Amino acid sequence: MMHDVKKTIAVLGGTGKEGGGLALRWAHRGHPVIIGSRTAERAEEAAAEMRETLGGAGSVKGLANPDAAAAADIVVLSVPYAAQQATVSEVATQLAGKILIDVTVPLVPPKVSRVQLPAGGSAVEAVQKLLGDGVRVVSAFQNISAHHLTKLDEDVECDVLVCADDPAAADEVVALAEEIGLTAWNAGPLCNSVVAEALTSVLISLNRRYKVPGTGIRITGVSKDA
């Protein structure tokens, strides 16, 4: 762990499976967690459910997205691709000076097993452009199955690729991922996020073709113990 004082993490879209899984794991590790949603009511509902799962072991509350972002040190964005830009715009002011971890996968239903990247490359680069240099945008967690995150004692067999134009911000997110039992790598600048964003479609394609529930990737030829 890098910090003695645990940073407060808001998960916008924390009512969904992927965001909820991440929120649960961070709360379990002692981070104050705020679930963000479009309405405070839905957010608090999800937070109450999570408190029950944790059996009183964590601090979880629910707020509307802008309030959640305002109250947090670090903000995670885990919403459907179609809601990405609108959600970011709504909390832009509250993000100033903070790290925004974007988990968005630019899937275009119904053909989610085909890579269909936005014009210009990765979805997260458009978010960084929208927010400007005052927010340190980091891309991560796109390839981690929500299913595995939710089972707290389960090993996740998929590495996390972390990309950011600010390497220190990427390193901080690598540490946050490792706190919740994931293996994470600083994979370079934000434009490299194309790999993580597109990889999700490849993994869905592999799941279907090879009839397995959840493929992932491991990085080889490098070790965290070295």
Next chain:
Amino acid sequence: MMHDVKKTIAVLGGTGKEGGGLALRWAHRGHPVIIGSRTAERAEEAAAEMRETLGGAGSVKGLANPDAAAAADIVVLSVPYAAQQATVSEVATQLAGKILIDVTVPLVPPKVSRVQLPAGGSAVEAVQKLLGDGVRVVSAFQNISAHHLTKLDEDVECDVLVCADDPAAADEVVALAEEIGLTAWNAGPLCNSVVAEALTSVLISLNRRYKVPGTGIRITGVSKDA
């Protein structure tokens, strides 16, 4: 192995490290191999060197690219990105009805650790478009380090993502990869090649940041033995 009679494989750009490594492995497994290059002389030079490495165990000859493509059942393209389109144009007629395995990585020097994809997505889709439906274009091998290929008895710690709009062509290339000791996966349509093409920059970025010679990927959550 899928075939009793070994198909003849031409490797355009087989004088380079990556193409040469693949050619060496297929020749070692009994495929008649043709090294293609811009001039027959350079191709034959590389072929002679390879014959020496193999100690008379394989069939390797060298021809100019169009003659190499004409004489082969399956053609592999392993040239620098800047030469991709010109090389393909030069052999378009000779490719009719065949499988073209494109190994090209769209690196843009000097920033090879940054993903810089061509407008419109993957480089290989532009090749399929240029050649039309009469050639079955398959994307593969972009992430395999030439260094490991050249050492014939070395395990390659990196899986091969194989993409093609013709699934049967992809399966044939998966089998060719497995013949030379690689683990390969049919990763969906040609547009999914974005992942493999962009991943090379991420791996270069990881090599530099973590100071290791050769990172790779493994697909998890699925087994060839299942």
